Amino acid sequence: MDQQLRVFISVVEKQSFSRAAEELHMTQPAVSQYIRTFEGNLGMKLLDRTNKYVRLNKAGEIVYHHAKEIVGLYARMENLLMDLTNKVSGVLSIGSSYTFGEYVLPHVIANMKKSYPEVHPSVTIENTEKIAELVKGHQIDIGIIEGNIKEDSQLEKEDFLEDRMVIVASFNNSLTQNKGTIDLGELERQTWILREEGSGTREAGEKIFQRLGIRPTNLMVFSSTQSIKEAVIAGLGVSLLSEIAVQKELLHNNMKIIEVEGLPYTRNFSIITASPYQTKALQELIRMLKEYGLKRG
Incomplete structure (x- = not known):
């Protein structure tokens, strides 16, 4: 069967x-x-x-x-x-939302493979909502998500890393030329480049709109953080992204943070699991994720 x-x-x-x-x-x-x-x-x-x-x-x-x-x-x-052989080995299925999965997780896995070459990770990158669904359905061993999920007795959730969200634009954007206080009306009129519904980054964007009291109507939706960054660099509009995701672009002056009162907005990356039985490989991955969070904290 x-x-x-x-x-x-x-x-x-x-x-x-x-x-x-x-x-x-x-x-x-x-x-x-x-x-x-x-x-x-x-x-x-x-x-x-x-x-x-x-x-x-x-x-x-x-x-x-x-x-x-x-x-x-x-x-x-x-x-x-x-695991009864006391070896850290075997297949480890990991799910992650885009920001952590694209910019941090590969480095964590590389470190794990150095210490435990007999662990064989497989990675699924999806939005937060989908990752939670896969963990709950026992299709992956662990999920690493950004933002919130609906409370569910079948899921264990633990925050391990704080993430700072910033508004970014290209150097040619009028808002990056402004050295004074940002006009929220002008910010509202910008084209906002956002992730799809169900994404933790999209959730953060909606909360920022509420915090600033703005209701942008000119929206563009992309399904990955990388495509949003390219759109911002090309001058299509502004976006709210994790500082983790834009470090290289800021370093190379491809985009700039727009300083707005009340920002940066902070959220958490969280570990979610569904099974009370954890393999040694999974336990070791969780330990390494928490260790990474402590170093960044």
Whole structure:
């Protein structure tokens, strides 16, 4: 059954029997047989398929959601059993929101690999809302998020690092030329380049608007911090970003912080987990994240 689940998941995510076969190092007929057997065991079709596409039907959506959770739990069980050897090893699935995941997490993982080469991390970068959903569904071992999430008894949340949020613009923006007090009306009229709903950075932006008493109407939405930085540098508008994310750009004078009374705005990066059973690898990652937070604090 475990292999049937893995084949089914691969076909769904690759949207193709042939691409799934390639990923799993199997023949396409073997993949097709696994799916037929799986559907036969469940007594219903899970996939709508033609020569052009493979798609989940309603039954398939239910099975896919639970299959991901089952495979995640099975992998965690294997890792916990491996821990009985007292070695820090095994697969470690990490989810992170964009700011921490793109600018800090790679360095933490590099340090971990130096100390524990037998740990094999896999990383998923998504917005805060999605990472919380994956942790709750046991599809990843740990989430590192920015901002708040809805209270949930299934999730353990612990703050470990304070983050400063600043308003940034290109050097050609009129606000960066102003050496006096910033006119909030002019700030409100700017094009604001923001992340999508569900992002911790977007949540911080909305709170800043409330704090400053402004309601910008000219908004542009990008799905990654890197694309927002490029848009700001290109002169498309202003944004609210983590100081962690813009250190290089500030150093090389590609953008400038707009000093506004009441800023910078601070928020926390947090660790979230869902399982009371933690592998040694996960425990060590959490220790290293907290250590990083203490050094930055």
